[in-house]
Amino acid sequence: xxxxxxxxxxxxxxxxxxxxxxxxxxxxxxxxxxxxxxxxxxxxxxxxxxxxxxxxxxxxxxxxxxxxxxxxxxxxxxxxxxxxxxxxxxxxxxxxxxxxxxxxxxxxxxxxxxxxxxxxxxxxxxxxxxxxxxxxxxxxxxxxxxxxxxxxxxxxxxxxxxxxxxxxxxxxxxxxxxxxxxxxxxxxxxxxxxxxxxxxxxxxxxxxxxxxxxxxxxxxxxxxxxxxxxxxxxxxxxxxxxxxxxxxxxxxxxxxxxxxxxxxxxxxxxxxx
Numbered sequence: 001x002x003x004x005x006x007x008x009x010x011x012x013x014x015x016x017x018x019x020x021x022x023x024x025x026x027x028x029x030x031x032x033x034x035x036x037x038x039x040x041x042x043x044x045x046x047x048x049x050x051x052x053x054x055x056x057x058x059x060x061x062x063x064x065x066x067x068x069x070x071x072x073x074x075x076x077x078x079x080x081x082x083x084x085x086x087x088x089x090x091x092x093x094x095x096x097x098x099x100x101x102x103x104x105x106x107x108x109x110x111x112x113x114x115x116x117x118x119x120x121x122x123x124x125x126x127x128x129x130x131x132x133x134x135x136x137x138x139x140x141x142x143x144x145x146x147x148x149x150x151x152x153x154x155x156x157x158x159x160x161x162x163x164x165x166x167x168x169x170x171x172x173x174x175x176x177x178x179x180x181x182x183x184x185x186x187x188x189x190x191x192x193x194x195x196x197x198x199x200x201x202x203x204x205x206x207x208x209x210x211x212x213x214x215x216x217x218x219x220x221x222x223x224x225x226x227x228x229x230x231x232x233x234x235x236x237x238x239x240x241x242x243x244x245x246x247x248x249x250x251x252x253x254x255x256x257x258x259x260x261x262x263x264x265x266x267x268x269x270x271x272x273x
Contacts, residue, residue: 023225023264025050027198028256029208039257047264054193056208057185059086059159064097072155072180074100079107079152081145081166081177083138085118087157090182092122104128107152109145112136136249138165138231149175160184164232187211200246202227202256206236213240229256 028040032053044051074095082088095102102123110116110132119125131148133140142165145154154177156166170177185207194216201224203209212219227246228234237244248259 023047023049023199023267025196025198026052026200026202026260027193027196028053028202029056030204031055039255039261043257043261043264046261047268049264052193052196052198054188054190056188056190056203056211057205058188059090059183060186061090061093061183062160062181064094067094067180067182068098070180072178074155074180075103077153077155077178078105079109079148079154081109081141081154081156082115082119083111083141083158083164083166085115086159086183088115088118088122091157091180094182107131107148109141109148109154111138111141136254142166142169145169145175146173149173153177155180157182187214190215198224200225200227200260202229202246202260203233203237204229204256205233209233209236209240227256227260 026049028051030053033040040051040053043049080091082091094100104127107129108116108119108123108131110119110130113132113136116130116132117125119128119130131144133144145166152175154170154175156170156177156179158164158167158179158181160181160183167179169175187207188211190211194212203212203226221242225245226237226242227248228237228244229248234244234247246256246259246263248254248256250259253259253262
């Protein structure tokens with residue numbers, strides 16, 4: 001991690017001499033992929049990187065008895081909005097705990113095709129009405145919901161932290177919906193991990209950034225490059241007065257692995273000149 005962690009807080013330097021550096025180590029703030037076919041491993045081989053994975057947050061499911069206290073009657077709803085695999089997993093876990101069978105007429109609206117396909121673990125996918133954002137963005141999902149907004153009553157499984165653009169969209173457009181808190185996010189202890197030095201740290205959620213400042217409130221970026229996946233993560237990085245060096249998804253780099261690939265390749269070409 002950047003040695004500046006132990007220094008007193010000061011204004012972040014906005015310009016870094018990137019051409020003077022070779023990126024050799026990257027920290028991905030997610031669990032290590034279960035398959036060796038992950039593009040991150042291919043990236044590590046391509047550039048001979050030290051690539052570490054460590055989730056800054058973990059998800060803990062809410063017990064069924066706590067869900068019942070929310071007085072959300074699932075069977076009164078005609079559609080479910082899933083924004084992550086965690087939401088899918090904990091929704092069906094809760095249904096099992098409270099012994100609730102989901103109607104075959106229930107419709108599913110998902111943030112991405114990957115999340116939609118994850119439903120196959122829990123339902124007969126081909127026999128259900130499943131919709132998803134074509135580009136995997138919140139905006140894309142909202143467009144899909146807008147086409148059905150006057151026909152459905154939605155249930156929105158969430159974590160225990162704050163509102164999202166989807167909540168706001170449903171409220172502003174007066175679309176009937178109920179929020180159901182099914183799981184909570186908890187910070188993992190990163191104190192020992194952050195004693196290391198990384199050229200790049202990649203964040204995938206605002207909550208992961210919160211974990212960083214929870215353990216290192218005086219963190220300064222200095223020469224550490226930061227990656228941010230998704231608009232909400234990018235906003236959190238900027239709100240913390242930090243510099244985003246690698247952003248995704250963007251045109252030509254739909255994934256963070258692709259964005260890292262392009263950035264590292266460009267920086268090494270520049271170094272050779």
